[in-house]
Amino acid sequence: MSTAEKADRVSRRQVDKFEERRRELAAAALTTLSELGYARTSLREIAQNSSFSHGVLHYYFRDKVDVITYCVRQYKAACVLRYDQIVTTADTADGLARGFADGLVATLVEDATMHRLWYDLRSQALFEESFRADVTEIDATLERMVWRIVSRYGELRGAPVPTPSAMTYAMFDGLFQQALLRHFSARPGATTDLHASVLDLLGRLVPRS
Amino acid sequence: MSTAEKADRVSRRQVDKFEERRRELAAAALTTLSELGYARTSLREIAQNSSFSHGVLHYYFRDKVDVITYCVRQYKAACVLRYDQIVTTADTADGLARGFADGLVATLVEDATMHRLWYDLRSQALFEESFRADVTEIDATLERMVWRIVSRYGELRGAPVPTPSAMTYAMFDGLFQQALLRHFSARPGATTDLHASVLDLLGRLVPRS
DNA sequence: AGCGCATCTGGACGACTGTCAAGATTTCGT
DNA sequence: ACGAAATCTTGACAGTCGTCCAGATGCGCT
Structure with missing residues (x-):
């Protein structure tokens, strides 16, 4: 040697x-x-x-920003894992829809503190230029994740989803964020309402046959 | 005397x-x-x-929390004013829809810094118990504001809106929040996409006649 | 065993924070 | 115009912050 x-x-x-x-x-x-x-x-x-x-x-x-940035990148990996395990295999549209709704409810409760961190950091990106690129990239990853599920759902229903990917993600994100606030406020109905509204929105995204 | x-x-x-x-x-x-x-x-x-x-x-x-809390309350008043002036009078569904979309786009650009503050404070409420009550109250006010517009839109279309108020607000809020992030990232299409998706969502909320 | 480098500790630094109080200044009824 | 009360300034306080560094400790190689 x-x-x-x-x-x-x-x-x-x-x-x-x-x-x-x-x-x-x-x-x-x-x-x-x-x-x-x-x-x-x-x-x-x-x-x-x-x-x-x-x-x-x-x-x-190097400094504090370096720590946070590295953190955020690591957080992203955890995010993808979490979302990916939501729906592994589903052969019917209803099964997929239920799996998606169940998965969101589960992560809402189990990973609540991580989710609030995500919304915190995304808000920080509105102020600090240095976070913006990473946050935007994570957002895009989450958007793709949601889109994979929704487009698969349309496939199973036999109709293409006419909604833009960005819009779809934004609406689901809105639902989830409100559920998270309710969850931390200990107001009742956070999980059941999230479940119902996710199913509701999913049904609306695909045109009636 | x-x-x-x-x-x-x-x-x-x-x-x-x-x-x-x-x-x-x-x-x-x-x-x-x-x-x-x-x-x-x-x-x-x-x-x-x-x-x-x-x-x-x-x-x-009294202390810093007192300052911020008072601020948030004052912010709420400004919020209501801003949203209230979005749609004053509209006699057609399409006119109302356009006014709503135009208003959201306008406030997205003009009051961008105030909106990012709102999302920042709402995120803080996920961590600090003391902000939660005020944030929740403002959120409810905004929800009522959106609901007034949407239900009026349904009225003009001659059909009741079958969507829960909370879900409706959450979806519009999601759209707006994503547009705000895009706006600060200086990515193109933030305003036009927001306009289009607001009209899109509004149309979906009322069942086809 | 002992050298050399990677790793880690604990303290120090100046800057900044929220909070407070003593005193200067202004306001205003009489 | 005078005096008291309201208002405002200024400086100090005890902490905490990010950052840096001299030196202790550990580990692997020869």
Whole structure:
């Protein structure tokens, strides 16, 4: 083994460990953000949610924006996983519709804090230019996710969906966001209303045969 | 004039002036919030946007939460005004629909910073219990506003709107929010797409005759 | 074993925050 | 015009923030 090969192996292992730590810290940052929100999250608080001290954050990240940005990117991956498992296989239109509605209700309750973080960060993107690109990209991913389900639903119903993808996503997002606010307000009917309105909207998107 | 009457007049005038100052400071706070967002707004920054020094804020408000809460309430009044002027009188369904779409596009552009503040505060309400009641109340007001227009639209079309009020509001809000993000991202088509999708959704809400 | 580098700690820094109070200034009825 | 009450300014306070760094600790290689 040449010295060059050895050096390569060493640096590769170091890079791997480096990336692993970054992910670990980003996970701690993510839970902190989802609990406190963007406005109240500090680097020291993030470090306390990890097994390290606050100084290490500047060893793995340039500054606070770098931490948050990396977080958001990691959040996106979790998002896609969450949405992808909503509907795996459904052979009937009604089955797909029920699976979609059930999945949204489930993630509304189980991942409530993560969802509120998403809406918080999307609002921050309206103020801070630096977040905008990442937020827009995540939004596009979510839009594609919704569109995959809706267009498959139209397929199963035997009719193409005449609604633009962006509009479709926006409406479902509106429904979900209102349900989330109701959920945190502990007002009753948040989950059942979301379920019903998702089915309702889904039915409207495909023209009656 | 008795001494009691005199004292009453004096205290009444003082209360008026007191309230006037509160409104003045709240206005400064609102412009600051709409420019910087909740996370980056400080009391000193608010005072700099007014003609007073930072200390006076604690003369007119208990603490920071009191300032923000009062702000939000004042914001609500502005909201209602803005939405109310969208559609004053329309005698045809198509006229009402066009007026609604035009109004939303206009306020999207003109009051963009205020709208992003609203979404920011609504996100904060998902984290901070103290904002929740006010945010929910404003949301209900906006819902009623949208419902007034939509139900009137159904009336003009000669058919009742079978969609629940909450669901209707949520979908329009979703459309508007996405348009706002696109507007700040300077992506093209934000206004035209909003206009088209509002007309589209409005048409879908009322069953074909 | 001992060297060298990666990793991590804990404290220090200046800037900023919300809050408060003492005193200066203005307002206003008499 | 005088005095009291309302109003406003200014500076201070105890914290917290992001950032940085000197030094401790750990680990892998020869």
